[in-house]
Amino acid sequence: MLKSERQLEAEMRALLRKAEIIDAQEDGQYGKGKRGDELPEELQRRSSRLEFLRKAKAELEAEAAAAKAA
Numbered sequence: 001m002l003k004s005e006r007q008l009e010a011e012m013r014a015l016l017r018k019a020e021i022i023d024a025q026e027d028g029q030y031g032k033g034k035r036g037d038e039l040p041e042e043l044q045r046r047s048s049r050l051e052f053l054r055k056a057k058a059e060l061e062a063e064a065a066a067a068k069a070a
Contacts, residue, residue: 030036043049 026036027033038044039049042052
């Protein structure tokens, strides 16, 4: 029983070390306190997101109209 307990403790320490290493790498890659899946700055607010979507829609419609005319 003691052997299993020691083994589990060692495994737990190894997992925690691995998590700390990954966390440090992600902090370096994405910035401290960020996960990397945050929305780009221009999409973080509803108003700018709506503006971005309207602009993208207008560009797609213009491309479709140009393709149809050609």
